Amino acid sequence: xxxxxxxVHQQFMEISKKRFSQSSFNTWIATxxxxxxxxxxxxxxxxxxxxxxxxxxxxxxxxIEILEDILDQKNIQIKYLVDADYYKEERDNTENFQINKxxxxxxISASNYQKTQLNPKFTFNNFIQGNGNETAYASSYQVAKxxxxxxxxxxxxxxxxxxxxxxxxxxxxxxxxxxxxxxxILYIPSDQFVTKIVNSIKNNTIDQYKNSLRDKKLIIIDxxxxxxxxxxxxxxxxxxxxxxxxxNGQIIxxxxxxxxxxxxxxxxxxxxxxxxxVTDVRPPxxxxxxxxxxxxxxxxxxxxxxxxxxxxxxNINTNVRDLEGAVKKLAFYHSFRDKPLxxxxxxELLKELIVSKKTTLNIDKIQDIVSQYYNIPKDLLLExxxxxxxxxxxxxxxxxxxxxxxxxxxxxxxxxxxRGHSTVSHAAKxxxxxxxxxxxxxxxxxxxxxxxxxxxTY
Ligand code: ADP
Ligand code: MG
Numbered sequence: 001x002x003x004x005x006x007x008v009h010q011q012f013m014e015i016s017k018k019r020f021s022q023s024s025f026n027t028w029i030a031t032x033x034x035x036x037x038x039x040x041x042x043x044x045x046x047x048x049x050x051x052x053x054x055x056x057x058x059x060x061x062x063x064i065e066i067l068e069d070i071l072d073q074k075n076i077q078i079k080y081l082v083d084a085d086y087y088k089e090e091r092d093n094t095e096n097f098q099i100n101k102x103x104x105x106x107x108i109s110a111s112n113y114q115k116t117q118l119n120p121k122f123t124f125n126n127f128i129q130g131n132g133n134e135t136a137y138a139s140s141y142q143v144a145k146x147x148x149x150x151x152x153x154x155x156x157x158x159x160x161x162x163x164x165x166x167x168x169x170x171x172x173x174x175x176x177x178x179x180x181x182x183x184x185i186l187y188i189p190s191d192q193f194v195t196k197i198v199n200s201i202k203n204n205t206i207d208q209y210k211n212s213l214r215d216k217k218l219i220i221i222d223x224x225x226x227x228x229x230x231x232x233x234x235x236x237x238x239x240x241x242x243x244x245x246x247x248n249g250q251i252i253x254x255x256x257x258x259x260x261x262x263x264x265x266x267x268x269x270x271x272x273x274x275x276x277x278v279t280d281v282r283p284p285x286x287x288x289x290x291x292x293x294x295x296x297x298x299x300x301x302x303x304x305x306x307x308x309x310x311x312x313x314x315n316i317n318t319n320v321r322d323l324e325g326a327v328k329k330l331a332f333y334h335s336f337r338d339k340p341l342x343x344x345x346x347x348e349l350l351k352e353l354i355v356s357k358k359t360t361l362n363i364d365k366i367q368d369i370v371s372q373y374y375n376i377p378k379d380l381l382l383e384x385x386x387x388x389x390x391x392x393x394x395x396x397x398x399x400x401x402x403x404x405x406x407x408x409x410x411x412x413x414x415x416x417x418x419r420g421h422s423t424v425s426h427a428a429k430x431x432x433x434x435x436x437x438x439x440x441x442x443x444x445x446x447x448x449x450x451x452x453x454x455x456x457t458y
Pocket of ligand 2: 165166167222
């Protein structure tokens, strides 16, 4: 390889490392290899079409900017070459290296991918495993790993909206496509599936349609609760389902409810759906929510303080889609300013997303609960004494007010004997540092106090 390309490659990696978040860099950029530079066309080798699609969607503009800077040239274009083998060969033989796959193969692979109807942004890599999705994750991963001797067929994942069902089942598809782009995979939302069936019946082409599904190694049908409304097509659906099954195709299904609870669903379909493994997704717990928020922020290249992560995690516990919405909103606001985002601004920006369930909770109530918990008279908690026995519970009370309420730090300060807003922010940050250090005592105490708060409010 010539020196110029090597130089550009190294520069590119160095700048990208600073430009992108660590996880984006490691997942998507670090494995790129600049192969050749021909006037304004830079050819880059990638692992897979999934990687190409993702990069095109997320990082293309930044990559072009970086290259234009390094090469001091405008109108740079990128040509992506997909070659998983390269990485293996490169290791074996650094000197004599060639691109194996001609351009046509790339086009075939890209068009194969389009046929799957998968979305490249849903992968196992960017899915946070945690409380609420552990069995759904484990069984999806099992299916991806063992497609040939499918352990669960069908695999059905059910649960509320925005909890990662579509993400997980598409991750299986993307995983398998990346492994082998020739595998016949299909992702199809149930309404589309029903429309296809209804039209095929109308046009007398149902046999052709069935035939087209015969070679599918994996069919993912999303949101099967939709079938319930389509009583007429259920009969045909049952046959198609058996057909795929008998041709050794793996089927993965999602639904918003357990099959038993889907009304107007044919009993034969119900029992078919339950034949493999039925598993659920539940809303994530606090820790998982915090991890998801960090990941989503990182994906947006948005650096976010821990106290803000915890505020969102504490106050949005509906589903992941809402968490994502909150992060996007903050990142958007933040992209126009240099200053770090404050907790007060966060509360203001997210006020519509945070439907306070704790209508009866207020600063006074938190102070009561904390003073009882630590057995300290409430007026001491509010006074300015710096004694350690009081200072720590006071900081914790301020932390809880900051993270649990919509009140501004200003108004919290007022209720703590007329302190300034920065005292409150500092106290909250100090407690957050103890939590970050995994200080067991602080963890236990805060958890217990939160339990009392949750029991005494609604
Ligand atoms: P569902 O199909 O259950 O309604 P989705 O799979 O569409 O939910 O998820 C909603 C959004 O939340 C998607 O953008 C998805 O990437 C994201 N998401 C859900 N669960 C997770 C998770 N555990 N880790 C990362 N992202 C998640
Ligand atoms: Mg979905």
